[in-house]
Amino acid sequence: MIDFSLSKAQQAARDYAHQVALEEMRPLSLECDRTEEIPESFFWNMQRRYWGGAAAQARAYGQDEGVKQENLLSVISQEEMAWGDAALATAIPGPGLAAPPILSQGTPEQQARFLSIYMDGQLHWGALALTEPGIGSDVAGMSTTAVLDGDEWVINGHKHYITNGARADLIVTFATIDKRLGREGIRPFVVPKGTPGLIVGRIEKKMGLRASQTAELIFDNCRIPKENLLAGRGEKKEGFKAAMGTLDATRPMVGAMAVGIARAAYEAACEWLREELPAGYPPHKRRAWEEELKELGQEIEMARFLVWRAAWMADRRIPNSKEASMSKAYAGALVMKATATAVRITAPGEESERKLLIQKWFRDAKVFDIFEGTAQIQRLVIARRLFPNIDIP
Ligand SMILES: Cc1cc2nc3c(=O)[nH]c(=O)nc-3n(C[C@H](O)[C@H](O)[C@H](O)COP(=O)(O)OP(=O)(O)OC[C@H]3O[C@@H](n4cnc5c(N)ncnc54)[C@H](O)[C@@H]3O)c2cc1C
Structure with missing residues (x-):
């Protein structure tokens, strides 16, 4: 049975990742986006805090009822990292996307031979x-x-x-x-x-x-x-299976990142409504936005559960191609909707750092509809598994 409540250890790993994202990523976000460069100090801080902290914690807590929780822990932490900054999250030192096929x-x-170099602290x-x-x-x-x-x-x-x-x-x-x-x-x-x-x-x-x-x-x-x-x-098909198997493992992680950005945009739009909405704004418009954000909040939870399900299955070696694609397709569309909504709602009034971040997340969101398989390809993967007797090219 799937239990969607996080254990104390998982919550601690998530809280730690959140703190790292807040302290190491958010302060650099806009400047790195502007310059397209990342300071070397960020890499070392992440090497120390992420690998020395969050990942080590994940490894320590990674065993529950005899099942490794690597994928679940990874998506929990990826959501937080992308909440901090998705571009910086992709640059955290480590084997990254090379790890699943190896x-x-x-x-x-x-x-x-190949993965030991990532353990030397460099x-x-x-x-x-x-x-x-x-x-x-x-x-x-x-x-x-x-x-x-x-x-x-x-x-x-x-x-x-x-x-x-x-x-x-x-x-x-x-x-x-x-x-x-x-x-x-x-x-x-x-x-x-x-x-x-x-x-x-x-x-x-x-x-x-x-x-x-x-x-x-x-x-x-x-x-x-x-x-x-x-x-x-x-070994026939092994190589192709490796490529596809890699995507089954990485699509929920990309989905988790999309959830992280969607959540960041949603939270920022809610805060803007509370703190920055110009005085005298028509109450009926404000109520309509609150309704819209309430629904968005629900959809973000739904996306997260799709991501967690796909990761939960991967941890148990249960074939998850359909579920991995569902999580990626849903979260990839949602992050575009969430960031576009946040840009629209926060349009009135003065420019602010919050608004600049929301605009950045809007630009960041699009690629979640593209990499690790576009939305159209996810739909094909899902359809082939839902309707195995129909020949879907
Ligand atoms: C920022 C970024 C980072 C990336 N990182 C990596 C990486 O680390 N490693 C890596 O290998 N790749 C990476 N990619 C590549 C990414 O995975 C591909 O761009 C993606 O798979 C789409 O491939 P394509 O660009 O060739 O588009 P195409 O495959 O040419 O698709 C073009 C359009 O046609 C549609 N389409 C194609 N086939 C079908 C079909 N059968 N039915 C319906 N519609 C279809 C697609 O959905 C899309 O809309 C990255 C891409 C970006 C933008």
Whole structure:
């Protein structure tokens, strides 16, 4: 049975994450958005406070009734981090999106080899490079190739929109070992930073999440050891399953971030109504806004429960593709609605820091409808699982 009440330990982990978000992220938010840069001190503070505090706490409390709670704890903390600042949340040092494929597809030896660097107390990042120009939603059609040459894989191809791509110490990338095999030819590879042939291209200028680094990566005869392949060569569909399995784990986290921004916008709009609404504003308009915000509050709770359900299932190794997509699709649409509502309601009166933050969240919200699968793709995943007998292309 699903119990949606948080244990004392989970509440403590959430409160700690909230405090870190309030103290380390909110004060930097507008400046980092303006400059598209993050001060080095932020990374060290997060290394110390997040990994030394919140994540360590999560690890300590991560066992309940014999079930690891890593996914649930992660979404609880991601909501708080995104409430603080979603762009900064994506830049917290750690393996990030590289972790799920390494954990699900790596051997114990590979997991130890690749993930141990993240435990040395220094600044390290990871990245996941799946998307190619023109091949975002249709992962199976990717054109990056990997050819075995003696003891090395030679990777050639072009990836773009890769979060933390330029600063990542390890990049998990996907490439096909044989295009004729379609999705069955796709495999995950670990490419360390500095490998000859790994070229960092353009860093994107974006409307939202401006301080989050989004990089282009080019693999030009990039040679990596044979042992950096995460799935066995003969295992059909394993690589594609790894790519999809990664999304089942990361979509609830993206959903949680969307809930965090939606909540930030909702709270700020409520505070603005209480504290900044110009005197003499027509009471019937104020009442209408209060009604609207009340409904938004309910929808934010609904989104959170969808996210928690998907994470709860992932912790128990229950297949959760449908639920992960539902949480991402619902939260991704809600964050756009919540931030747009907050911008509209707080329009009257003077400019203020609160309003600037709301406008930033409005810009940040859009990408939650795009990355880790667009809203249209989530609907396809959900429809295929709801109607398995109907052929949905
Ligand atoms: C800020 C940011 C960070 C990102 N970080 C990463 C990262 O770290 N790693 C990574 O690998 N990728 C990353 N991405 C890429 C992201 O996952 C892709 O942009 C996304 O999957 C969409 O792919 P696309 O841009 O190629 O759009 P396309 O796949 O070309 O889609 C274009 C439009 O067509 C629609 N569409 C496509 N196929 C269908 C269909 N079958 N039915 C109905 N509609 C369809 C889509 O919904 C969309 O509206 C990031 C993107 C952004 C913007």
